[in-house]
Amino acid sequence: MSMNEVNSDVAEENLITVTGLTKQYPEFALRDISFQLPAGYIMGMIGPNGAGKTTTIKALLDMVRPDSGQLTLLGGTTPAARVACRDDLGVQLDGSIYPDTWRVKQVAAALAPFFPQWDAALFADLCQDMAIPQKTKYKDMSRGTQVKLQLAAALAHHPRLLVLDEPTAGLDPLARDELLTRLQDFIADGQHSVLLSTHLTADLERIADYVLYIRDGRQQFFGHVDDLLGAYVLVKGGPADLTPALQAAVIGLRRYGEGFTGLLPAAAGDDLPATVVTEPITLEELMIYFGRGAHDAQRN
Amino acid sequence: MHNAIKMMVLDCRAASNRNSIVYLFLVIDVLAVILFLTPVGDDSLFISFGALLGGTAMTLIVPFMAAAQRGLDALYALLPLRRRDIVNGHYLFGGLVAVSMGLNVMLLVGIMLLLQPSILTPEWLSRVIRFALMSPAMLLMMAAVEYPLLLRFGFDRAPQLVLLPLIGAGVGTGYLVSTGLQGIDLVSPQGVLAGTIVAVVVIAVFVVSLLLGRRLYERRSL
Secondary structure, three states: OOOEOOOOOOOOOEEEEEEEEEEEOOOOEEEEEEEEEEOOOEEEEEOOOOOOHHHHHHHHOOOOOOOEEEEEEOOEOOHHHHHHOHHHEEEEOOOOOOOOOOOHHHHHHHHHHHOOOOOHHHHHHHHHHOOOOOOOOHHHOOHHHHHHHHHHHHHOOOOOEEEEEOOOOOOOHHHHHHHHHHHHHHHOOOOOEEEEEOOOHHHHHHHOOEEEEEEOOEEEEEEEHHHHHHHEEEEEEOHHHOOHHHHHHOEEEEEEOOEEEEEEEHHHHHHOOOOOEEEEOOHHHHHHHHHHHHHHHHHO | OHHHHHHHHHHHHHOOHHHHHHHHHHHHHHHHHHHHOOOOOOHHHHHHHHHHHHHHHHHHHHHHHHHHHHOHHHHHHHOOOOHHHHHHHHHHHHHHHHHHHHHHHHHHHHHHHHHOHHHOOHHHHHHHHHHHHHHHHHHHHHHHHHHHHHHHHOOOOOHHHHHHHHHHHHHHHHHHHHHHOOOOOOOOHHHHHHHHHHHHHHHHHHHHHHHHHHHHHHOOOO
16 A cells, blocks of 8 residues: 555545645755545644644644645635634644633633534533633633643534644643533534644544654654554664565664664565564554654765 | 624634723723823823723733733634634724723713813813824734734743834824824814725824735644
8 A cells, every 4th residue: 555545435525635735944844745534533643752743733723824735614615614614623833822811711602602502511511521620810820720621622622533742742641532522422423523733643643543653754654554564664683684685675674783683664674684673653653663764865 | 703702702702802901991991080180180181092002002902912912813723713803803903902901991081071171271171182193003003013923922932022113003102193183173074074084094003004914823733
């Protein structure tokens, strides 16, 4: 399977379609990002800091104007059409978005008039479930609680699509587990989807169906998580096992005293000598070795 | 228009302005009335006018300061609002602040007249009308100059760029309106005409500024 291709047999409605998204800044460029998110799935966006994940989300939300490319969000292909479907979109952004002095009550009072589907009872329940203190000012809330408040507000108007930027940042393991369970419940009916950007790839492995990996503004891969994990193996061997052919094929080669490790396309793993060990990879390893491979390529 | 009103309300909430401007007016009004009852007399109205204008001018930019400090432009981008609705809301907020200042001056005049009806002379009335006309005019011109800059750059990127024209626009408008109306009896038909011309010019500049602000905010990366 191609690294930038999603299973083509899916006939579901895409809640997000991005094609050839490009945005140039003086010191950074996002280049040719393309992906789709069908209804009923969770997609994770991964990559190091400054890779372009947040810029991609901002482009989807029309907070920045792309230089080129097509964006379709909930069927909306123009900025005006995308704004018109905001009621079906719940968003949590990385960073503060409410005034310092607001409490839970003020957040509800401020947002409710804008969303026809705002559900005050649901918002109150979510705040209670997530243990968000009612009387604490936003500025005095912990980072994790601020994220939870944004999430509660994002869910309170019954969106079809959730776009979350680093939602697990600042959450303790229990809260993170509850969030991941909530997201799985959210998509369970096959009509809802989640796009989330995170550094915590273990979380993604648990819940994500698709993954988009961006590095230095370029799309490294996009596809189904299982397909991606099945497409590569981790190889380990002694110094003598590292033939020139193998060295050329290995992605993100790491040498050490006793031998080497690296990533190899799964198909290439069949012809290896018996002394070379192959193991399944994790998403985190995939990200690290692809990153290392890109870094090595730049150095060479 | 409905969205612009909702945005204006959000501006008030975001800036906690609904309370702070009321408190500002209340404190200055009480001080003005206390001074009115001292030998300072009705000059207290004109002293308080300066304080009201300074405080209200700062209120004009509070939503932009709050937006810069807490990333509220991102919040606005998540709402079902077109960018032009957001800009319209900010300008409505500016208009509301200017009108509130004018209404507060009228309230203060009413209280003083109730306390001491003898102060009402044609000359005093003309002077009061000049101030009542000047204050919204100055505030609207300040907003007209400032808002496009704030919408283009944001308060965080250019506080000096924002504050200097703010003061300049206020002082300049005050001087022009004051000298333009000098010697004109504002209670006469000639005065009404002069006042109308001032109002039309100020509103026209405000509307042009609104159209410019829309274009600038439309292109801004948030």
